[in-house]
Amino acid sequence: MKKVVITGGTGFIGTNVTNEMLRRGYQVHQMVYGGRPVAQENVVYHDMNLMDAASVDRFFDKNPIDSLIHLAWYVGPKCHVSNLNMDWVIATLHLLKSFAEHGGRRFLGAGTVSEYEYKYGYLREDETPTNPGTLYGNGKNAVYNTARVYCAQNGIDFKWPRIFNLYGPNEKPARLMPSVINSCLRGEDVRVSDCLKFQDYLHVEDTARGIASVFDSDLQGAVNICSGRPVQLREIVEKIARFTDFRGQILWGAIPAAFGDDLVVGNNEKLKSTGWTPKYSLDTGLQQTINWWKEVQNVR
Numbered sequence: 001m002k003k004v005v006i007t008g009g010t011g012f013i014g015t016n017v018t019n020e021m022l023r024r025g026y027q028v029h030q031m032v033y034g035g036r037p038v039a040q041e042n043v044v045y046h047d048m049n050l051m052d053a054a055s056v057d058r059f060f061d062k063n064p065i066d067s068l069i070h071l072a073w074y075v076g077p078k079c080h081v082s083n084l085n086m087d088w089v090i091a092t093l094h095l096l097k098s099f100a101e102h103g104g105r106r107f108l109g110a111g112t113v114s115e116y117e118y119k120y121g122y123l124r125e126d127e128t129p130t131n132p133g134t135l136y137g138n139g140k141n142a143v144y145n146t147a148r149v150y151c152a153q154n155g156i157d158f159k160w161p162r163i164f165n166l167y168g169p170n171e172k173p174a175r176l177m178p179s180v181i182n183s184c185l186r187g188e189d190v191r192v193s194d195c196l197k198f199q200d201y202l203h204v205e206d207t208a209r210g211i212a213s214v215f216d217s218d219l220q221g222a223v224n225i226c227s228g229r230p231v232q233l234r235e236i237v238e239k240i241a242r243f244t245d246f247r248g249q250i251l252w253g254a255i256p257a258a259f260g261d262d263l264v265v266g267n268n269e270k271l272k273s274t275g276w277t278p279k280y281s282l283d284t285g286l287q288q289t290i291n292w293w294k295e296v297q298n299v300r
Contacts, residue, residue, distance in 0.1 A: 001027045001042070004215075005063070007050060007095070008071030010037050012170055013110070013163070016208035017071065018043065024212060029065060031072070050091045053098075060102035067106045068099050069215060073140075080114070085139035092143050100154050107151060108215045111162040111222060113200075113264065115141040121263040125162065125222040125270060148221060159219060161211050164226035164266050168204035168285065169292035177286070180237050181293050184244040191254035195233035200226045200265040203285040206278040213274040226266035231282060239283065243290055 004021055008014040009030040018028050022042055031048035039045075046063070049055060050072060070092060074084040096107055114137035115130045116123045132138045144160050151158035167177045176192070183190045202210070202225065210225040237250060280288065 001025065002067070003027045003029060003065045004067040004069055005029045005031065005065050005099075006069045006071065007031045007048075008073065008110070011071065011075070012168075012172070013166070013204060013207060013211075014071045015170070016168075016204050017069065017211050020205075020208045020212040021069075021215075024216065029063060031059070050095060051087060053091075053094050056095055057098050060098050060104070064103050066104055067215075068095075068104055069108045069211070070095060071110045073110065080134040080136040082135070085135045089139045089142055093146060096147055096150065100150070100156055104156060106157040106159075106215070107147070108159040108161065108211070109143060109147060110140075110211075111144055111160045112137065112140050113162055113164045113224075113226070113266065115144065115162060116264075118259075118261040118264055121261070122265055122267065123224065124267045125224055144222065158221065159214050159217075160222045161214050161225045162222055162266070163207060163211075164200045164202060164224065164264075166202050166204045166207045168289055171204070171289075176233065177236065177240065177289065178293065180240045181244065181290055182297070184241055184246040184248070185290075185293060185297055187246075187248055189248050190237065190241070190246070190250045192237055192250065192252060193233075193255050193257040194253045195237055197257065197259065197261065198230040198232050198263045198265065200229065201231060201236070201282065202227045202278065203280040203288075206280055206285075209279070210271050210276050213276040214271065217274040219270060219274065223270045224266035224268050225271060226268050227278065227282075228266060228268040230263060230265040236282070236286070239286055240290065243283075243287055 004026045009018045021028050027042045029044045032045050033049050036045050073088050115132050117129045117131035120128050130141050148158050171178050214223050
């Protein structure tokens with residue numbers, strides 16, 4: 001059985017990536033910290049603090065697995081400005097170095113749309129400048145620039161999916177779609193920004209399949225994981241209200257917008273070259289996500 005190490009495998013994206021790799025016939029070795037999830041067939045759990053360099057070295061010494069998917073990073077409060085991003089840059093580069101020194105041959109690291117300079121609006125991997133405006137974006141981009149050269153020098157396949165906006169079951173409740181869905185299901189007034197911006201959203205399962213498709217492909221370097229289609233946030237809110245039969249008020253402009261760029265959308269031609277196609281349209285993805293939240297809230 002093929003084997004792969006996954007960090008961050010219990011998170012919003014990581015859970016779906018783990019499931020996708022299992023479907024593709026891999027045995028998954030998850031590095032987990034601070035608790036162990038429910039056991040899954042063909043998933044092996046390893047207690048691991050990625051900030052502990054010596055423990056990382058010991059892991060690869062005992063587990064010479066030649067494929068690694070690195071999804072772990074700080075995504076807590078104020079993650080875009082947190083100084084913890086510096087710690088994750090250091091930990092990620094050591095993880096890669098230790099992996100390579102113990103026979104690693106294929107490395108995938110989770111990049112982000114936040115690496116791009118948003119003012120260009122339409123973002124292409126090999127053309128749009130990466131000039132991030134946040135410590136988070138700069139941290140990810142610093143790893144990308146260092147890791148791609150290191151991997152090239154050491155004969156390691158290097159894959160860097162840049163993940164755009166995503167949604168789906170089990171997303172943090174405070175984020176746009178879950179907060180609107182839950183307000184609608186509870187019959188509360190929906191408090192949102194003016195929602196006039198255009199963004200690129202992809203269902204988390206399609207995101208996970210995109211990451212796995214890049215991992216299994218011959219592609220190297222940065223690959224946008226996105227729908228390639230801009231959607232206005234106001235349209236998303238209105239669809240959720242319609243799909244939940246919401247009869248309350250939508251309070252446009254009740255809270256400030258989370259970002260200032262009018263358009264952020266990605267070109268996904270490289271991703272589609274792997275044979276990937278999305279399973280969900282925006283409508284079917286929202287309906288599936290709403291049904292999941294109904295089950296959570298026991299709404300009939």
